Amino acid sequence: MEKNHTKVLVVDDDPALRQLLADYLNRHGYDTLLAPDGSDLETRIERYCPDLIVLDRMMPDGDGAEACRRLRQQGEDIPVILLTGRDETVDRVIGLEAGADDYLGKPFDPRELLARIEAVLRRKKGASAFIKGKPVEFGPFVFDPATRQLSRGSTPIKLTGGEVNLLEALVANPGKPLSRDRLLALARDDEEGERNDRAIDIAILRLRRAIEDDPKQPRWIQTVWGVGYRFSP
Structure with missing residues (x-):
């Protein structure tokens, strides 16, 4: 598929899942960047300027929701989709209140993640028009x-x-x-x-x-x- 030059940063400690998502998103025209944890998330954002982040909620080095909250407190408005191990209301609320744009419970079909990525990017485009x-x-x-x-x-x-x-x-x-x-x-x-x-x-x-x-x-x-x-x- 023709590249659309939209960069998606996938942050997850599961190497098999990272590679699966990279292969799938690349086939659908996205430039996919991979990271095993959120330890230097800000550095990766500054270096690669991703258009969207897929961020695991539970990682060995910390909570993805807290990482998302820090980004928002720093004024960073890159769309974030949180991956959660449990599809419970409290996890969804925590993620959304931390500033995530969407959430997806594991396990999931890569097609659903792709659909959510595209929906979030459309909303981002619409919000940009509103800001103008x-x-x-x-x-x-x-x-x-x-x-x-x-x-x-x-x-x-x-x-x-x-x-x-x-x-x-x-x-x-x-x-x-x-x-x-x-x-x-x-x-x-x-x-x-x-x-x-x-x-x-x-x-x-x-x-x-x-x-x-x-x-x-x-x-x-x-x-x-x-x-x-x-x-x-």
Whole structure:
């Protein structure tokens, strides 16, 4: 397959799995870099400039989730997919709250990892467009981050400041589950008073009533059980 020059760094202490993923991803056009542990993850990022990292959660030299958290604290926004040995809610929450973009429980089919890599890279591209201030279209709606206005066709939809903050946080992270704590931090509006988990849920309900055909079966703002919510364009 023709190379797309997208570099994926695979960090895992299992040499057989590393080679399997390298062979598979290379066949599908990716440039794959391999590392046995996360000891010098920052150095590898600086040297190779990967476009995405596949990072094992449990490694002999430390926790992949903590490594991901350090990257985010340093301002590094390279997409990270965590590989976890257990597909439990607590592991998923820990990984997502550490800043991972997605997770995949072991064992897994390489085809699923490929699909997740491609989905995360699409979301990254969409988020980059949002950061540049471009209007975001989904269905009949347009959200303009420059004016903070949501419209359906030519008709503006009235939202409170906190609801706009919440929508902005969701739309800027398409497809990425955001915990209530993360949404609380992103959507805080001092003019509306102190927010809590219940306030986030109420704001989500109001947004759904504004944009969903059936708020009980939402298309755009979906519940991620055990985590929070995500925007699914």
